[in-house]
């Protein structure tokens with residue numbers, strides 16, 4: 001198992017559309033395992049491959065609450081088949097946008113199809129936090145960040161803060 005480094009915005013690698021995996025083989029399984037460990041270490045609830053610099057349609061999540069047993073999910077090529085008309089607002093954050101949070105309105109429930117860890121085609125339904133989190137991670141595969149759902153003003157405020165924080169880190173490391 002290896003820890004991967006997480007890319008933070010602004011970065012062009014977060015804006016690229018990821019490619020489907022041909023099949024879930026050992027290489028993809030290793031990526032899923034490493035992403036999950038990386039996500040747990042960063043205390044996140046979801047991570048998409050582009051966030052670790054890999055342009056493949058792979059996401060991992062764990063929405064278990066504190067005290068609950070882990071509920072790891074490892075999905076390749078997730079595809080949303082259905083979205084509810086009902087929307088909910090969730091307060092979203094992202095490991096690629098450290099310390100930034102905003103309310104995002106999304107469909108409350110979804111149904112999706114994906115390839116599992118054993119390369120089997122599966123379908124699942126999700127609502128509430130899990131639906132929000134899945135949509136957030138699938139957005140990453142299409143080069144979208146949660147700030148892309150905000151008004152241009154809010155988005156540029158957050159991105160400016162992140163660019164500034166990044167310059168600060170770069171000069172501290174120099």
Ligand code: NI
Pocket residue numbers: 093094095096136137140
């Ligand atoms: Ni994210």
